[in-house]
Amino acid sequence: MARFEAAPESTALPASEEHVVIFKLADEYYALDIQAVQEIVRMQTITSIPGADFWVEGITNLRGRVVPVIDLRKRCGVPASEYTPETRIVVVSSSTGMVGLIVDAVSEVMRIPGDQVEPPSAIVAGPENGYLRGVAKLEDRLVSLVDLEGVLPSSADDYGSFSRAA
Amino acid sequence: MASTKGTPLQFDLDDEDLKLFLEEAEEQIELLDQSLVQLEGEPDPALVQRIFRAAHTLKGSSATIGHKKMASLTHAMETVLDAVRQGRRAPTSDVVDALLAGLDALRVLANEVVTRVDSGIETERLEADLMAVLEGDGPAVALPEAPDVPVYQVPAGALECCWDDIEQGHGIYFVDVAIASDCQLPSIRCYQVLQEMESIGRLAACWPDRDVIEAGGGEYRMAGLLVTRQSEDQVAAALKAVSDVAAVRLRQVPPAEATAPIEGFRDEPQQPAAARQETGEARDEAPAEAQRGGNGRKASQSVRIDVERLDGLMNLVGELVIDRTRLQQVREQLSSVLRDASLSELMDNFEETTSHLARVTDELQEQIMRSRMLPVRSVLSRLPRLVRDVAVKCGKKVDLVTAGEETELDRSVIEEISDPLVHILRNAVDHGIESPEERRAAGKPETGTISVTAWNQETYIYLAVRDDGRGIDTAALRRKVVEKGLMTREAAEAATDDQVVQWIFMPGLSTAKQITDVSGRGVGMDIVRTNIERLNGQITVSSVQGKGTEVIIQLPLTLATTKALMVSANGTVYAIPLVSVTEALADHEADIHTVGGRKTLRLRHRLLPMIDLAAALGDTRPRMLPTDGYFVVAARHGDRQAAFIVDRLLGEQDVVVKSLGDMLGTRKGLTGATILGDGTLGLIVDIASLVTEQAAVAVPA
Numbered sequence: 108m109a110r111f112e113a114a115p116e117s118t119a120l121p122a123s124e125e126h127v128v129i130f131k132l133a134d135e136y137y138a139l140d141i142q143a144v145q146e147i148v149r150m151q152t153i154t155s156i157p158g159a160d161f162w163v164e165g166i167t168n169l170r171g172r173v174v175p176v177i178d179l180r181k182r183c184g185v186p187a188s189e190y191t192p193e194t195r196i197v198v199v200s201s202s203t204g205m206v207g208l209i210v211d212a213v214s215e216v217m218r219i220p221g222d223q224v225e226p227p228s229a230i231v232a233g234p235e236n237g238y239l240r241g242v243a244k245l246e247d248r249l250v251s252l253v254d255l256e257g258v259l260p261s262s263a264d265d266y267g268s269f270s271r272a273a
Numbered sequence: 274m275a276s277t278k279g280t281p282l283q284f285d286l287d288d289e290d291l292k293l294f295l296e297e298a299e300e301q302i303e304l305l306d307q308s309l310v311q312l313e314g315e316p317d318p319a320l321v322q323r324i325f326r327a328a329h330t331l332k333g334s335s336a337t338i339g340h341k342k343m344a345s346l347t348h349a350m351e352t353v354l355d356a357v358r359q360g361r362r363a364p365t366s367d368v369v370d371a372l373l374a375g376l377d378a379l380r381v382l383a384n385e386v387v388t389r390v391d392s393g394i395e396t397e398r399l400e401a402d403l404m405a406v407l408e409g410d411g412p413a414v415a416l417p418e419a420p421d422v423p424v425y426q427v428p429a430g431a432l433e434c435c436w437d438d439i440e441q442g443h444g445i446y447f448v449d450v451a452i453a454s455d456c457q458l459p460s461i462r463c464y465q466v467l468q469e470m471e472s473i474g475r476l477a478a479c480w481p482d483r484d485v486i487e488a489g490g491g492e493y494r495m496a497g498l499l500v501t502r503q504s505e506d507q508v509a510a511a512l513k514a515v516s517d518v519a520a521v522r523l524r525q526v527p528p529a530e531a532t533a534p535i536e537g538f539r540d541e542p543q544q545p546a547a548a549r550q551e552t553g554e555a556r557d558e559a560p561a562e563a564q565r566g567g568n569g570r571k572a573s574q575s576v577r578i579d580v581e582r583l584d585g586l587m588n589l590v591g592e593l594v595i596d597r598t599r600l601q602q603v604r605e606q607l608s609s610v611l612r613d614a615s616l617s618e619l620m621d622n623f624e625e626t627t628s629h630l631a632r633v634t635d636e637l638q639e640q641i642m643r644s645r646m647l648p649v650r651s652v653l654s655r656l657p658r659l660v661r662d663v664a665v666k667c668g669k670k671v672d673l674v675t676a677g678e679e680t681e682l683d684r685s686v687i688e689e690i691s692d693p694l695v696h697i698l699r700n701a702v703d704h705g706i707e708s709p710e711e712r713r714a715a716g717k718p719e720t721g722t723i724s725v726t727a728w729n730q731e732t733y734i735y736l737a738v739r740d741d742g743r744g745i746d747t748a749a750l751r752r753k754v755v756e757k758g759l760m761t762r763e764a765a766e767a768a769t770d771d772q773v774v775q776w777i778f779m780p781g782l783s784t785a786k787q788i789t790d791v792s793g794r795g796v797g798m799d800i801v802r803t804n805i806e807r808l809n810g811q812i813t814v815s816s817v818q819g820k821g822t823e824v825i826i827q828l829p830l831t832l833a834t835t836k837a838l839m840v841s842a843n844g845t846v847y848a849i850p851l852v853s854v855t856e857a858l859a860d861h862e863a864d865i866h867t868v869g870g871r872k873t874l875r876l877r878h879r880l881l882p883m884i885d886l887a888a889a890l891g892d893t894r895p896r897m898l899p900t901d902g903y904f905v906v907a908a909r910h911g912d913r914q915a916a917f918i919v920d921r922l923l924g925e926q927d928v929v930v931k932s933l934g935d936m937l938g939t940r941k942g943l944t945g946a947t948i949l950g951d952g953t954l955g956l957i958v959d960i961a962s963l964v965t966e967q968a969a970v971a972v973p974a
Contacts, residue, residue: 147391154845154954156933156940166933166946169593173931173946183805203935259936 130210136250145198176207280391298383301327307654313369319454325354343382349400357627371406423537431478435500448523456517463491474501476566491526591929598950649727650678663702677727685829693801705742736826745816747773775912776800839923846955853960856907874916881916890942910964
């Protein structure tokens with residue numbers, strides 16, 4: 108199933124361009140490498156796991172697969188909000204298997220020219236550097252490029268948190 | 274000779290060949306393992322032949338890939354077996370010992386093909402041992418001597434009725450038919466051969482006489498004089514088609530010689546029916562199995578399948594089963610909404626289809642499950658060797674009786690059950706069975722008996738190991754537990770004998786007076802129990818002092834699905850494996866007390882701590898028990914029990930266990946998730962960890 112191939116681990120930005128999925132969290136735009144995105148589904152029933160970290164929303168059934176779901180607002184320290192009809196689960200494949208990320212909305216798929224991307228340190232300084240690998244300056248807005256492996260805990264034991272609320 | 278251990282090895286084979294080689298080697302080594310022990314004492318020619326062939330095959334395949342050591346060792350084994358086969362050497366215990374030692378080395382050598390590293394095993398010494406055994410002055414055994422060429426007298430006038438046919442060009446054949454030596458009812462086969470011959474042509478004469486065969490007097494050999502227009506090949510093919518016919522030999526007889534005495538064929542070592550060999554099926558000599566020969570057993574046809582493919586199929590079916598359940602729910606919802614008459618026909622149609630789909634899915638699941646099942650024989654067949662070895666080491670005399678070898682269970686369970694079973698048997702021989710002197714003094718036969726019985730009941734398989742040994746010494750156990758500081762003297766004294774017997778599963782406890790290399794150092798039975806519980810099984814032990822011990826293992830037929838009691842607690846659905854559940858009751862039926870500020874359930878003379886399931890699992894959400902009453906599920910892990918408080922009982926269900934995934938890892942108290950009928954997920958509870966944590970030791974009420 109070629110569909111489920113893991114995303115290439117490229118932190119160095121290709122000179123040419125990046126093919127990304129743009130989603131919204133609060134009023135900011137973020138981008139995920141399209142290679143890592145398996146599918147985007149509407150909000151569906153999530154079974155919470157007692158005792159799990161607060162940002163783990165639970166597990167959900169994705170056509171017979173059990174997929175853990177992370178609330179990206181909670182994970183990134185963005186104040187929680189109600190789910191809306193726009194809320195989506197972006198299912199990505201990572202080194203720890205398939206994971207669902209709850210986002211406020213998915214806006215579009217686009218190609219970002221490499222020369223519009225700058226390292227995050229140039230624009231924001233702070234804990235976000237851990238899960239951002241760059242910021243793209245588009246004409247009308249800024250888009251943060253999410254480092255998938257950085258945003259997910261690498262294993263069950265690694266719960267290093269980098270909450271913005273600190 | 275300098276050790277070559279660790280030297281890299283090269284073999285002439287690619288990966289595909291490697292797989293083939295290993296599969297074949299494993300099969301032949303397994304065959305040797307099963308049959309070598311039987312060799313001792315009773316030199317049954319068919320058995321000897323089978324063993325010889327296995328060694329021969331191994332020799333050939335190891336030589337092909339350039340595994341010199343293995344080829345040379347198998348050659349030595351083959352030489353010894355050849356001597357046994359030809360009756361030059363009786364298979365006494367020293368012969369069997371040398372062969373078994375060789376067999377053990379073969380396993381290591383075969384594995385070298387995988388590791389590509391010299392294991393440093395010294396085959397020269399083993400080969401020398403084998404040759405020494407061969408030259409040893411063990412008695413030659415009188416295998417049934419090859420009789421002289423038999424001569425068959427053709428009764429006078431036998432051909433009278435056939436001359437017309439012969440003049441029309443029909444051939445006269447002398448036919449010699451051998452029935453496979455492992456056939457249970459040769460007389461029936463002889464009769465079938467007789468009938469077959471008569472359908473092909475005219476049977477002028479028959480040895481033994483037709484009347485004898487018709488009366489059921491046929492044995493493993495028969496001959497006949499057949500007049501037929503069919504060719505030699507056609508006759509041979511027709512007769513070989515009869516079940517259990519091992520060999521058909523025939524020769525055309527010129528009409529001029531047909532009335533003279535006929536010289537038969539010389540006897541050759543017989544080989545078992547080819548079909549039987551291919552399936553690798555062990556031979557049953559028990560008379561109880563005799564009926565199987567009677568109904569023309571079909572040689573089973575088989576294909577090797579990668580287990581991963583079966584696992585894949587199994588997963589797909591699991592999903593299909595869930596979709597089916599979901600479809601049925603949709604149907605029910607629809608039928609309550611769509612009562613419109615014009616839709617009723619459509620609705621009927623839909624219902625028919627869903628119920629058919631449900632049947633087919635069930636059947637498919639069953640079939641795939643079956644295809645993963647293996648008879649437990651593959652585990653039990655290793656036990657005689659083990660018991661023999663352990664008994665020799667301990668100076669005990671033990672007979673092993675096995676029953677229920679045909680009982681089937683999932684191959685993943687088979688792989689896991691072997692070690693615990695071996696451990697239990699070692700214990701039975703080492704600790705259970707007394708020395709011959711002790712047994713004699715106790716008025717028992719010198720030879721102890723251990724039986725291993727397997728059977729199915731509902732969706733479980735049971736394995737019982739019983740011995741007629743000295744039983745578990747409860748006084749010694751009580752002492753031991755106190756000595757080791759595992760319990761207070763008072764608690765140990767207060768426990769009933771039945772409870773004390775269960776303590777053999779306590780970690781760090783061994784009742785053997787000395788540490789032996791047979792039973793280890795008290796790390797045994799608790800690990801056995803852990804392994805079995807990991808498979809969602811249970812193990813129980815009972816014992817009568819001086820009479821013996823019985824260990825019963827209960828296992829699910831398959832690991833792919835588990836029967837579970839579905840409950841809800843604080844809005845989440847949980848599945849509690851049914852094997853752990855002892856009772857489920859509503860709060861108003863339960864005898865609930867408060868002891869030391871804790872809710873406690875009194876159930877059949879035991880006091881069980883009551884635990885809120887959701888809270889025990891770490892659910893920190895606000896908790897409200899239903900106002901109209903809650904339920905209590907009593908569950909056990911070994912001799913520990915606890916009562917879990919849940920909101921609702923949702924009934925029993927077969928659940929397919931799915932992992933929570935790497936990201937979540939293992940969570941306390943949970944073994945995984947399962948998909949519910951409505952497509953949402955439920956969590957599977959790990960009773961063992963919850964009960965152990967609550968340390969609920971039985972308190973006499």
